[in-house]
Amino acid sequence: MDKNRLTHLNTLSQVNNNKGIKFLHPAASPGSHCPMHTTLATLLNIKGLSSLVVGMAECGYYSRFVVDYSNNTKEECHYVYELDSNEVVFGCSSGVKKAVLQMAEEGAKNIMIIMTCVPGLIGEDPQAIIEEISYESDVKVVFVDMAHFKRNGYKDGYSKTLAALADAIKVQKDSEKSKKPTVNFLGNGGETECNRLQSILKESEIDVLKYGVKLDIEELNSSLGSQLNIVYSNNYLEFAEKLKEKYEIPYISLCDAYDLDTVEKRYEKIFKHLDISGEKLENLYTEKKPRIEEFYQKILSIKEKKSFIITSPSTLAVPLSVSLIKLGFKPFMLHIEEMDMTNLKWKDKLLELGEDPYVTYITNKDKITEVLDNEIDIYSLGNCNGIEEKVLLNDQEMIKIQNLTGFERVLKLLEFIDSRLS
Amino acid sequence: MGLYKYTPEPSGRMGLLWTLGTIDEAAILEFGSMGHMIYGERFLKQTGIINRSKLFSTHIDEKDIALGITKRIDNAIAKIVEDKKIKAIFLLPSSIPETIGVDLDAICEELQAKYKDLKILSFRRGGFHDKLNHGIEEAIFKLAKNIALPIKKTEKKSFNIIGSCCDLSRYRSDVREIKRMLKGAFDINPICTLSSEASISDIEKMGSTHINIVIRREGIKAGEELADRFNTPYIYCRPYGYNETEKWLKEISKIIDIPINKEFLQNELNEGKYGYNYCKQIVSFRPLKGPITLSGHIDVVEGIKKFACDDIGMKIKHISCDSKAYETDKIPYWGEKEIMNNISRDLDGIIMAQPMLLKRLGRLCNTSISRDIYSRSFNLYESPFIGFRGAIKLCSMWIEELF
Numbered sequence A: 001m002d003k004n005r006l007t008h009l010n011t012l013s014q015v016n017n018n019k020g021i022k023f024l025h026p027a028a029s030p031g032s033h034c035p036m037h038t039t040l041a042t043l044l045n046i047k048g049l050s051s052l053v054v055g056m057a058e059c060g061y062y063s064r065f066v067v068d069y070s071n072n073t074k075e076e077c078h079y080v081y082e083l084d085s086n087e088v089v090f091g092c093s094s095g096v097k098k099a100v101l102q103m104a105e106e107g108a109k110n111i112m113i114i115m116t117c118v119p120g121l122i123g124e125d126p127q128a129i130i131e132e133i134s135y136e137s138d139v140k141v142v143f144v145d146m147a148h149f150k151r152n153g154y155k156d157g158y159s160k161t162l163a164a165l166a167d168a169i170k171v172q173k174d175s176e177k178s179k180k181p182t183v184n185f186l187g188n189g190g191e192t193e194c195n196r197l198q199s200i201l202k203e204s205e206i207d208v209l210k211y212g213v214k215l216d217i218e219e220l221n222s223s224l225g226s227q228l229n230i231v232y233s234n235n236y237l238e239f240a241e242k243l244k245e246k247y248e249i250p251y252i253s254l255c256d257a258y259d260l261d262t263v264e265k266r267y268e269k270i271f272k273h274l275d276i277s278g279e280k281l282e283n284l285y286t287e288k289k290p291r292i293e294e295f296y297q298k299i300l301s302i303k304e305k306k307s308f309i310i311t312s313p314s315t316l317a318v319p320l321s322v323s324l325i326k327l328g329f330k331p332f333m334l335h336i337e338e339m340d341m342t343n344l345k346w347k348d349k350l351l352e353l354g355e356d357p358y359v360t361y362i363t364n365k366d367k368i369t370e371v372l373d374n375e376i377d378i379y380s381l382g383n384c385n386g387i388e389e390k391v392l393l394n395d396q397e398m399i400k401i402q403n404l405t406g407f408e409r410v411l412k413l414l415e416f417i418d419s420r421l422s
Numbered sequence B: 001m002g003l004y005k006y007t008p009e010p011s012g013r014m015g016l017l018w019t020l021g022t023i024d025e026a027a028i029l030e031f032g033s034m035g036h037m038i039y040g041e042r043f044l045k046q047t048g049i050i051n052r053s054k055l056f057s058t059h060i061d062e063k064d065i066a067l068g069i070t071k072r073i074d075n076a077i078a079k080i081v082e083d084k085k086i087k088a089i090f091l092l093p094s095s096i097p098e099t100i101g102v103d104l105d106a107i108c109e110e111l112q113a114k115y116k117d118l119k120i121l122s123f124r125r126g127g128f129h130d131k132l133n134h135g136i137e138e139a140i141f142k143l144a145k146n147i148a149l150p151i152k153k154t155e156k157k158s159f160n161i162i163g164s165c166c167d168l169s170r171y172r173s174d175v176r177e178i179k180r181m182l183k184g185a186f187d188i189n190p191i192c193t194l195s196s197e198a199s200i201s202d203i204e205k206m207g208s209t210h211i212n213i214v215i216r217r218e219g220i221k222a223g224e225e226l227a228d229r230f231n232t233p234y235i236y237c238r239p240y241g242y243n244e245t246e247k248w249l250k251e252i253s254k255i256i257d258i259p260i261n262k263e264f265l266q267n268e269l270n271e272g273k274y275g276y277n278y279c280k281q282i283v284s285f286r287p288l289k290g291p292i293t294l295s296g297h298i299d300v301v302e303g304i305k306k307f308a309c310d311d312i313g314m315k316i317k318h319i320s321c322d323s324k325a326y327e328t329d330k331i332p333y334w335g336e337k338e339i340m341n342n343i344s345r346d347l348d349g350i351i352m353a354q355p356m357l358l359k360r361l362g363r364l365c366n367t368s369i370s371r372d373i374y375s376r377s378f379n380l381y382e383s384p385f386i387g388f389r390g391a392i393k394l395c396s397m398w399i400e401e402l403f
Helices: A035-043 A057-063 A085-090 A093-106 A117-121 A126-136 A156-165 A191-203 A219-225 A234-247 A260-273 A278-285 A288-301 A317-325 A341-352 A365-372 A395-403 A406-421 B012-020 B035-045 B062-067 B071-080 B095-100 B104-114 B132-146 B171-186 B200-204 B217-230 B242-256 B262-285 B298-312 B336-342 B355-360 B387-402
Strands: A050-055 A078-082 A110-115 A140-145 A182-186 A207-211 A228-231 A251-253 A307-310 A330-335 A358-361 A379-381 A391-393 B026-030 B054-057 B088-092 B119-122 B158-164 B189-195 B211-214 B234-236 B292-296 B316-321 B350-352
Touching: A035 A050, A035 A057, A035 A110, A035 A156, A035 B035, A050 A057, A050 A093, A050 A117, A057 A078, A057 B012, A057 B035, A078 A093, A093 A110, A093 A126, A110 A126, A117 B095, A126 A140, A140 A156, A156 A234, A182 A191, A182 A219, A182 A234, A191 A207, A191 A278, A191 A406, A207 A219, A219 A234, A228 A234, A228 A260, A234 A251, A234 A341, A251 A260, A260 A278, A260 A288, A260 A406, A278 A288, A278 A406, A288 A406, A307 A317, A317 A330, A317 A341, A391 A395, A391 A406, A395 A406, B012 B026, B012 B035, B012 B088, B012 B132, B026 B071, B035 B054, B054 B071, B071 B088, B071 B104, B088 B104, B104 B119, B119 B132, B132 B158, B132 B189, B132 B217, B158 B171, B158 B217, B171 B189, B171 B242, B171 B262, B171 B387, B189 B200, B211 B217, B211 B242, B217 B234, B234 B242, B242 B262, B242 B298, B242 B387, B262 B298, B262 B387, B292 B298, B298 B316, B298 B387, B316 B336, B350 B387
Parallel strands: A050 A078, A050 A110, A110 A140, A182 A207, A182 A228, A228 A251, A307 A330, A307 A379, A330 A358, A379 A391, B026 B054, B026 B088, B088 B119, B158 B189, B158 B211, B211 B234, B292 B316, B292 B350
Antiparallel strands: none
């Protein structure tokens, strides 16, 4: 592999935040979405939440690609506040405040202010605006800073939007709280294993509250009564972290578990925390564990292992790489959307295994091999034009893997790899 | 307060992108956050044009902003020029460089000196005051000024169309109708259709024609520039309806000194006669169903109004244009607020406006006269609204609406 073409990239050991992640190509064509897009896509699934995009004409105009005219209902309204040239210089707080109050008059009860690039650049302080509004109206207002220049990709639009909701949750009165102990499932983790875990918890008299893609802001208030958050989706991780900080609700994540050992340990932790017998773990994996072990032996016995790249944004690249190193593969280059808390947490584990792959942000997905080398001898996780026969998992399969949980995910991952290698 | 619920007004930067984005053999590089370009790509994809500019974005981060680093532009251009099909690069401003005051003109000059075989252009109408029309006007003008080369006139008489842009609905059908009519009436051929069907090679040859057909006012400046540089006269008109189209052809005939093919003209008029008379009759029988509301580009609403009211006999319910710069006493500018206050679901009559408004009112988009993010017709082969066939289409459409 000719590494000379990649000298503009940093390796994982050099990357501690988003700033260290360089683009693979010098010109993005046409680029990837901004986090405002994913913020809007997320909040449209939240019943009872209105939005106000604050930015320039482009942000406002194109945001309507996401927010359809039909999304405006009696309970929810979605507005754009466009800054004029004076506000770019002197600030837009007064205008934004008026806009929020107008939306409240129209019936909005919960409003998310989405700050885009220019308000982010001029240092507008949305928290101060929210405080001012609180003296004049009962409307609940939260904000997200979605300035695209502060990151490369769009993933923050999912995670920070959900995290901001933690500020909108109302603490319930004792009379409103569930009498039974409850656990929150945060994110969709596939049906089968999720349901099995739910049954095990039910047997132990523990209720499960599920929070997926579709949410109701009022129902979210119940999440505060839980003993534990089980995080199925990385998008919910910051939300869980906030609930831990603000309300001391612990969380255990399953979203970054891609190998048998990690999955088992996480489940054991869950069972221990909820005081459930560890023997019940068997109910979760039943027939799966022997098959997983069989696949492990089979793949480990293949002597000629190759390097791999991860091109898909769907999975968490660093923990997934650790699981693949355990199978004997070598990570060469990882597409990382955000150097978020999960990837950072797994960084040292990966480095300890003696690997230090390039980290990059791929904007031109159809031209990856052009930058890599002419004589490519590498596997790809995620689509990669030009080396289709070396793709272990395509983009759709990567999404499938990420949408599964625990043993189910590990088994599916190994099945895909085994089928390609055979 | 710039508060919008439905359709925020497009900016000058968007006008530049939409106009330049339809030009083949060119690349557009935006210095700024890359989210804008992917939306731009989607908008342009929805126009149905295949051969168009390649869109690139540098992206930008906090360090670039704090230290004024523009190296990303150099790196991106070095990569773009590897594609030998690209003959021109347009450097597009975005809101962040506009805020921090990056001098794209100076960068453009430096790059032009480095890449002499390419045309590299920067644009000024990306400021916070500039609106869609400013961007379109500057893009068309700069292309005519900087890309068109000194060239001999074609032996057989020819023409350019100036001002066909993808922000108007049926823009491809309208220019197809213009070309058909000019072929039929004068047997003359087009050289360049700026900008919806142009390549850089076409624009280079713009000076070789005998007349420039300007179909929207943003193109006048380019028409004047070409008149100065190549001594090519221009005619500015957007002909709707039979009378206006016939008058327009007669003026062109005078300018290019070719008589109109009378047989062609007569056939065209005969073809639409029944529908035209029928429409007039229906409007006179059903005046209450026949008021028309027009909201969109000034040249479009003015042209359709003339045909609908002066020729067919309709009454105007509301008429407004979408640009403050072009409003008149009779045709005011209406933004979202005015439109919301005046145009509601129970409004009588025919409405020809932007798709977003029609959708909101629960109407079909076949009467839309401009394009926006709700334009999802990829059909480049619809009937035109301009010219003789446009008149047939309008009359048929109105008759259907009146029943």
